[in-house]
Amino acid sequence: MASIDFSAEIPQLRSTLGSIEQVTDVSALEARIAELEKEATDQNLWDDVDNAQRVTSALSHAQTELRRVTELGQRIDDLEIMVELSAEENDAEALAEAETEFASIRKSLDELEVRTLLAGEYDERNAVITIRAGAGGVDAADFAEMLLRMYLRWAERHGYPTKVMDTSYAEEAGLKSVTFEVSAPFAYGTLSVEGGTHRLVRISPFDNQGRRQTSFAAVEVIPLIESTDSIDIPDNELKVDVFRSSGPGGQSVNTTDSAVRMTHLPTGIVVSMQDEKSQIQNRAAALRVMQSRLLVLKKEQEAAERKELAGDVKASWGDQMRSYVLNPYQMVKDLRTEYQEGNPSSVFDGEIDEFIDAGIRWRAEQGKAANA
Structure with missing residues (x-):
């Protein structure tokens, strides 16, 4: 018997990921990546080394952000299939693996959710x-x-x-x-x-x-x-x-x-x-x-x-x-x-x-x- 109610928890995972995708603005991120990829393929890019480094770094960061979101969506889909198969076959070992993967996905979502709170002007910087x-x-x-x-x-x-x-x-x-x-x-x-x-x-x-x-x-x-x-x-x-x-x-x-x-x-x-x-x-x-x-x-x-x-003189730190x-x-x-x-x-x-x-x-x- 599963200790996790997957029928309730998996939809919750999808809901959380949906909120993250909305805040992240996946469509805008994909458009940004396309723009940076175009700049990165310019044959004159490395004539300006500082700008080239900025472009390649920004592209790498944007691709990483998009990959984090899309991979989590795929992992949730895979988890749902894993749970269905383990239930059909009454496979306790596979069910335990599903519970471990659920915990891992939940942790990754929590981390990504925190990332959405970083919206300051310079938060993306080194x-x-x-x-x-x-x-x-x-x-x-x-x-x-x-x-x-x-x-x-x-x-x-x-x-x-x-x-x-x-x-x-x-x-x-x-x-x-x-x-x-x-x-x-x-x-x-x-x-x-x-x-x-x-x-x-x-x-x-x-x-x-x-x-x-x-x-x-x-x-x-x-x-x-x-x-x-x-x-x-x-x-x-x-x-x-x-x-x-x-x-x-x-x-x-x-x-x-x-x-x-x-x-x-x-x-x-x-x-x-x-x-x-x-x-x-x-x-x-x-x-x-x-x-x-x-x-x-x-x-x-x-x-x-x-x-x-x-009129706010209270220190925040x-x-x-x-x-x-x-x-x-x-x-x-x-x-x-x-x-x-x-x-x-x-x-x-x-x-x-x-x-x-x-x-x-x-x-x-x-x-x-x-x-x-």
């Missing part, structure tokens, strides 16, 4: 993430490195390419700061809910008296701008310094002044870049990140002005958005969504999808409430 050690001394620097590993492992689990763009090592252990890029469809929209202050509570491995220590790290997530974005920075607003790249403990890893530190004088925003091999490449990478940060700053200022005009407690008990808890996990080790190993999904749903609800 993400640039900066982690900075906060209060807590060497424990905070170690915590920053733990968070870096957590996000890199999360990206690895999903097959998303990452690139560490700049690293500033702490003297004793860990990181003062690190900036890295995640390349994936909707990377910014997905990871933007991770922005904020993260808190770690544990017995400090750096305290010879074994005392409990609370430390903090700040996570900043910005969208990576594209060449088509209109963000011009006058040369007289930028100060550019060059220096040698360095490794842990200040050890020099480059014998030339290839690393670049770029400062936007009006705002004081500083971007460092040392991943690329040449000064020219590092300067170009630093400028893209600087433009991205200024773009975010502009949007934040516009949003703040709208809130002020509307608190100073501490998530706590990772390793002692006296084991728990990771998001302070906005109330979602929590009792296994911090798995979280630090990159299993943060449930936190991210809860954050996206929470943000959507906050948006609805604000517009009500």
Whole structure:
């Protein structure tokens, strides 16, 4: 006897998929793919490398989105056939397989449903993430490195390419700061809910008296701008310094002044870049990140002005958005969504999808409430 009422659940799966298809606008997506495919076959496409990369990347992302939707429709059809055959033949093993496939489809639909909530102007972009050690001394620097590993492992689990763009090592252990890029469809929209202050509570491995220590790290997530974005920075607003790249403990890893530190004088925003091999490449990478940060700053200022005009002065994000407690008990808890996990080790190993999904749903609800 099946533990799942497939006669009710399969129509529900189809209904959910139908809602997703409506929000995704499959017809518009197919038209977009046809347009991009036409551009991609232009024999002069690679005369402009930046535009060619934009076109091929956009085409790949759009095809992936369409495939996710169409494949789920096919899987639901196959599930229905599997259930009918197992019932006709009274095959308990086949029925168990159907139940497993049902759970898998349900999970995929939930993930796709969350994706439909990412409708921000820059949600489709790649993400640039900066982690900075906060209060807590060497424990905070170690915590920053733990968070870096957590996000890199999360990206690895999903097959998303990452690139560490700049690293500033702490003297004793860990990181003062690190900036890295995640390349994936909707990377910014997905990871933007991770922005904020993260808190770690544990017995400090750096305290010879074994005392409990609370430390903090700040996570900043910005969208990576594209060449088509209109963000011009006058040369007289930028100060550019060059220096040698360095490794842990200040050890020099480059014998030339290839690393670049770029400062936007009006705002004081500083971007460092040392991943690329040449000064020219590092300067170009630093400028893209600087433009991205200024773009975010502009949007934040516009949003703040709208809130002020509307009389809404309530902050939507608190100073501490998530706590990772390793002692006296084991728990990771998001302070906005109330979602929590009792296994911090798995979280630090990159299993943060449930936190991210809860954050996206929470943000959507906050948006609805604000517009009500």
